[in-house]
Amino acid sequence: MTRDIPDGYVGRPMLRREDGRLLQGRGRYVDDIRMPGVRHAAFVRSPHAHARIVSIDVRAALELAGVHAVVTGADLVGEVADAVVSPPIPGLVPTRFEVLPTRKIRFQGDLVACVIADDRYLAEEAAERVEVEYEILPAVTDMFVALADDAPKVDDRLASNRVVHRVHTHGRPDDQERDAAFVVETEFHQQRQSHVPLETRGCIASWDQGREHLTLVTGSQVPHPLRTQLVRRMGLRDGQVTVESPDVGGSFGQKIALYREELIICALARRLGTPIRWNEDRLENLQASCHAREQWCRTRIMADADGRILALTLDIVEDFGAYCFYPANYIAEVVGIILTGQYRVDHYRYDLTVALTNKCGVGPMRAPMAIASWVMDGTLDALARESGLDPIEIRRRNMLSAAQLPYDMPGGETLLDVNIDETMEAALEHIGHARLRADADTLHGCGICNVVESTTYGSRFYKNSGIGGSGHEAARIIVEPDGTVTGSVGLAASGHGYETAFAQVVGDGLGVSPDGVAIRLGHTDAAPYGMGSRGGRGGTAGGGALYECARMGQEHLLHIAAHMLGLNTARNLRMIDGRVEKLVDGAWRHAGVGIADIARLAYFDPLALPEGTRPGLEFYRTFDPPPMTFSNSTHACRVVIDRHTGQLTITDYVVVENCGAVINPLIVRGQQIGAVAMGISGTVLENMVYDAAGQNLSSTLGDYAIATACDIPMIRIHEKATPGSRTPLGLKGMAEGGVMGAIGAVANAVNDALAPLGVRASRLPLSPVYLHGLIHGHAISQH
Amino acid sequence: MKPAPFAYHRAQSLDHLLRLKADLRGDGVILAGGQSLVPMLNLRLSRPGNLIDINDLVELDHVHARDGMLRIGAMVRHHRIATHPLVRRHHPLVAGMASMIGYHAIRQRGTIGGSLTLADPSAHFPLAAMLCDATLVLRSTRGERSVPYRALYLSPLNCALEDDEIVRSVLFPIPPPGCRMEAEIFHLNHGGFPLAACAVALTADARGGVATLTLVIAAGGLRPVVLDRELDGFLGAGPDAGLPAAIAGHVAAILPLEDTAKAPAAYLSAVVRRCATLCVTRALAPRAGEPA
Amino acid sequence: MKTRVTLTVNGQVHDVEIAPHYLLSDVLRDVVGLTATHVGCEQGVCGACTVLVDDRPARACLTFAIQMEGHEITTLEGLRDDPVTQALQQAFHERHALQCGFCTPGFLVTLSAWLKEATDPTPAAVRDLLTGNLCRCTGYQNIVEAVLSVAATECGR
Structure with a gap:
């Protein structure tokens, strides 16, 4: 039996090993985990958007049998430190807030008190009996109003609601105007949205008084960074806390921050000495888990008579809500950095402003920079309309060719490994060139959106942007005494299929069958300290770390094997499917030794190991990716709008994608479709609405509509992949670009359809009401 | 989101149900399918003292x-x-x-x-x-x-x-032979509550024109509006292509629509017009097996 | 407040002590100990808690457990030996029709009942049926394809 070219496991559409338990309903989500003696929490939340807390009377709540504690902000002062967000970033105002407000609440749904009772029914009953007297303050719910000098202040400690103002300039954009044949200003307004994982948040905290150890079971994307925040806030040491993230029912960026609720539960578990659980309900999830995406952008593009870009400027204003769980520049900043994509722009400026308002705090949501592709390609479409030039031709004329890469983007990062010049032409072929004409009932449009997706951010990115933290990832691989393999990495899965894909990576790296590889994730005691799952970093940072770790492991195993075979070098050895093979006369032949033999030696007969080789088979390796890796794609779609009702139908949707080497095409395809679906959902349906008084009008799934099976068209995906040049296996990452492309492709298609009427949609969602108003000239403000 | 406590009564028979209702009066809320009531209970927007479960009453x-x-x-x-x-x-x-x-x-x-x-x-x-x-x-x-x-x-x-x-x-x-009934329901999103709806009952005369016409419109959170005599002007009208739109336009014009949180009056009016046009068009369309 | 109620779940009889306002979803999970039924919204919208009541799909979050005396409840755990469910599970697996898996039991329970009586499961009919089950991960495409593949072999049996 010889194989000259080993068939790698990376690249195969292996079926997911996670599916078995999930399809039987045997997953283990937080709420499935039983713990004896556990007590249940419910929170008292503010019905007002902005109010001073005058008094809190908890007596009636405590009178109920089975209620153990009712805790207010005053009770936790000194026990839990404030959240402090103050990285040294010019233009960013440092902020801090208490774990449980003592004086003032800042949004409807803000925390006022926490009830601990025998069960959740009782806890909610008691919470209703907590009497809170409020002095209602004027609320500010519009970010532009919030930035006015006389606006009510959301955070009394600050001078104003403006928490960020930053400007980045490259070249001399203003000087180009005199040479410009066309100067076009275009606005883009993305509405507030929320992640809506099907599983809401929740946690179980238990404090072992004897060991002085806290265990927090919670669905988290980032168990280790969460632990770091937890120990800092609670005054504990790293080794005193275990964070365990079991099966997670979706996260999409909502399960990154250390929220106040989880922290309060941990503090009360320690104080009361009993395990406590809290299950966020959907009302809480929609009112008080983080929101996302509320951004307004205005571009100003200057172009010559041929449509070549002379300069581009971008103003962004973002609504960050009531509390800063993240540095408030970080989301908008990435939009500014990557905006120009694969277009050549010599003179550029972005100007970021972020405002606090009396609404729920925001955080990253799958593709935090989602608006960028719409803004860039929407700007080019606007230039086309203004100039009369063909919008595709404008894209071609400004496109960087392969020869011009790597390219120092005016936003500050270095672009390489992208091929939009190819994906766009392929997408145009797939969507077809037919021009459908408007009739009395319908309007037709076709939209194109080119996407450069920033996938993995290395430590250099964080250092350069001043955000702090690291972009590296860590992997550990253990070859167990029986010759099976356990791999772990500092990520946490929530539907990603890591257990399957990473077994493939370890299989190839180590030279074993994935069947014998267990992947353990989401547990701070089981996995090495890593930065967790966010952005598109899982495959590249996590898979890359595991692959390099596995390669290191194979080298070590072969070193032992050579000794066992009486060879003085491992140069002509390799491992395939756990068997050592030897190159003999140009052919690989089984050498008669396998990984189980090596493991037996390493663990139970260490004196038989080569001189200087230590017993045991554990490998640890970190990987710090390049500052930024990129995938790219072109999205194209066709839409029909009903003139009578404004209803939008997407009739065809095509993606041509380059996300580099692919570990598991089945999983990657699923992620791409899922991302497009989330993008479409946000573009046409979702809308987190507050009224002028700050009441959340979207706090049930009836009111906050997300896409159903009838809202998402068939999505056709084609590949035009090139490998990443600076990452293990040529991985690049993906799973966010679909959101970016969907927003741009659908919005651009709608504007193509509206073009004959001389109107343009600048706001999302592209609801029937909004589109009807544009078509019939009675545009309606959505607020 | 857990409902507040209540006392539960399962009606064993129609007589039992009537006695329970007579005893509890307004505080005895009927629990039928529960698909609208229970969400209200879960949100604690409603907290009756007693629920009377009628799901097992074969008499109903x-x-x-x-x-x-x-x-x-x-x-x-x-x-x-x-x-x-x-x-x-x-x-x-x-x-x-x-x-x-x-x-x-x-x-x-x-x-x-x-x-x-x-x-x-x-x-x-x-x-x-x-x-x-x-x-x-x-x-x-x-x-x-x-x-x-x-x-x-x-x-x-x-x-x-x-x-x-x-x-x-x-x-x-049971509608008489020749009476056509059609409905058109408009949703802003799939699976959501209807934003507006129209239903029509129409009997055609021998020429295919309108002999009787009733229309009901639901829109804008109003009590559904029954239009009957208001449409008398269209009786006897011939089956011309513009008739559905004419009826729909008349209907939309007389409805007292106001802006709602979901949609402004102008939009509601447009949707009502569309729904009515589609309903009446279908009701007037010749059908296979029927004399033209 | 609490009262004894006899529930029949997956063919097994359970004597449980519950309060009248306890939702069936909570009682199945916390009292009977069957956690395949997931709670996603408690508003009847998401469909993750769908179970069968007398073989017909119902939202466990819109049902009080006390109402279920005298009725047969079936959860995903109880469909383990059901051939249609098994075919669905295999098709979901092969076509990558699940990611985080939280909504999946609700889809399977809904579909297992529906496929047994569906006469013409077109793509449009499948999508229309599935508006009652929300999935945030997959974009539905692979789910629809999985259902159609099962329908091709199971329907009309």
Whole structure:
């Protein structure tokens, strides 16, 4: 039996090993985990958007049998430190807030008190009996109003609601105007949205008084960074806390921050000495888990008579809500950095402003920079309309060719490994060139959106942007005494299929069958300290770390094997499917030794190991990716709008994608479709609405509509992949670009359809009401 | 989101139910399919002291067609109405409306009696009952009375049942031969509540023109509006291509629509016009097997 | 407040002590100990808690457990030996029709009942049915394809 070219496991559409338990309903989500003696929490939340807390009377709540504690902000002062967000970033105002407000609440749904009772029914009953007297303050719910000098202040400690103002300039954009044949200003307004994982948040905290150890079971994307925040806030040491993230029912960026609720539960578990659980309900999830995406952008593009870009400027204003769980520049900043994509722009400026308002705090949501592709390609479409030039031709004329890469983007990062010049032409072929004409009932449009997706951010990115933290990832691989393999990495899965894909990576790296590889994730005691799952970093940072770790492991195993075979070098050895093979006369032949033999030696007969080789088979390796890796794609779609009702139908949707080497095409395809679906959902349906008084009008799934099976068209995906040049296996990452492309492709298609009427949609969602108003000239403000 | 405590009563028979209602009066809330009530309880927007469960009452679970009437028991579930051969044969509009309510799982539990007494202004069955001038058979320990639904429906979410009364059955007059009924429901998003709806009953004359015409519109959170005599001007009109739009335009013009949180009046009016146009067009269209 | 209620779940009889306002979803999970039924919204919208009541799909979050005396409840755990469910599970697996898996039991329960009586499961009919089950991960495409593949072999049996 010889194989000259080993068939790698990376690249195969292996079926997911996670599916078995999930399809039987045997997953283990937080709420499935039983713990004896556990007590249940419910929170008292503010019905007002902005109010001073005058008094809190908890007596009636405590009178109920089975209620153990009712805790207010005053009770936790000194026990839990404030959240402090103050990285040294010019233009960013440092902020801090208490774990449980003592004086003032800042949004409807803000925390006022926490009830601990025998069960959740009782806890909610008691919470209703907590009497809170409020002095209602004027609320500010519009970010532009919030930035006015006389606006009510959301955070009394600050001078104003403006928490960020930053400007980045490259070249001399203003000087180009005199040479410009066309100067076009275009606005883009993305509405507030929320992640809506099907599983809401929740946690179980238990404090072992004897060991002085806290265990927090919670669905988290980032168990280790969460632990770091937890120990800092609670005054504990790293080794005193275990964070365990079991099966997670979706996260999409909502399960990154250390929220106040989880922290309060941990503090009360320690104080009361009993395990406590809290299950966020959907009302809480929609009112008080983080929101996302509320951004307004205005571009100003200057172009010559041929449509070549002379300069581009971008103003962004973002609504960050009531509390800063993240540095408030970080989301908008990435939009500014990557905006120009694969277009050549010599003179550029972005100007970021972020405002606090009396609404729920925001955080990253799958593709935090989602608006960028719409803004860039929407700007080019606007230039086309203004100039009369063909919008595709404008894209071609400004496109960087392969020869011009790597390219120092005016936003500050270095672009390489992208091929939009190819994906766009392929997408145009797939969507077809037919021009459908408007009739009395319908309007037709076709939209194109080119996407450069920033996938993995290395430590250099964080250092350069001043955000702090690291972009590296860590992997550990253990070859167990029986010759099976356990791999772990500092990520946490929530539907990603890591257990399957990473077994493939370890299989190839180590030279074993994935069947014998267990992947353990989401547990701070089981996995090495890593930065967790966010952005598109899982495959590249996590898979890359595991692959390099596995390669290191194979080298070590072969070193032992050579000794066992009486060879003085491992140069002509390799491992395939756990068997050592030897190159003999140009052919690989089984050498008669396998990984189980090596493991037996390493663990139970260490004196038989080569001189200087230590017993045991554990490998640890970190990987710090390049500052930024990129995938790219072109999205194209066709839409029909009903003139009578404004209803939008997407009739065809095509993606041509380059996300580099692919570990598991089945999983990657699923992620791409899922991302497009989330993008479409946000573009046409979702809308987190507050009224002028700050009441959340979207706090049930009836009111906050997300896409159903009838809202998402068939999505056709084609590949035009090139490998990443600076990452293990040529991985690049993906799973966010679909959101970016969907927003741009659908919005651009709608504007193509509206073009004959001389109107343009600048706001999302592209609801029937909004589109009807544009078509019939009675545009309606959505607020 | 857990409901507040309540006392639970399971009605064992119609008599038992009537006694419970007589004893508990307004504090005894009927739990039928629960697909609208229980979300309200879970959100603690409603907290009755007593729930009377009628799900197991066979006396309220019947479908008959006799004496020109289709009689449907209050506890008959949407899915059964949508698929019942008698309903499909005698009153396809009612079957069709039932098949469009909410989701599949909701239709397995939701009941016609619950839907009609809830009187949601955008719901399907109130619209159908208004159009067909259905009658509700109401029972209490004091006896039985039959009241036209149009008279019972006072305002959205408010039906004029007495505190001790329950719905036993709904009587839909079986449409005469030649009467066409059509409905058009408009949703802003799939699976959501209807934003506006229109149902029409139309009898064509020998030329294919309009002999009788009734239209019901639900929009803007208003009590569904029954238009009958208001449309007399169109009687005798010939079957010309512009007729549906003319009727729809007239309808939209006389509705007292106002801006709502979901949509401004101008949009509601446009959607009503569209729904009415489509309904009337279908009602006037010649059908296979019928004289042109 | 609490009262004894006899529930029949997956063919097994359970005597449980519950309060009347306890939702069936909570009682199945916390009292009977069957956690395949997931709670996603408690508003009847998401469909993750769908179970069968007397073989018909119902939202466990819109049902009080006390109502279920005298009725047969089936959860995903109880469909383990059901051939249609098994075919669905295999098709979901092969076509990558699940990611986080939280919504999946609700889809399977809904579909297992529906496929047994569906006469013409077109793509449009499948999508229309599935508006009652929300999935935030997959974009539905692989789910629809999985259902159609099962329908091709199971329907009309």
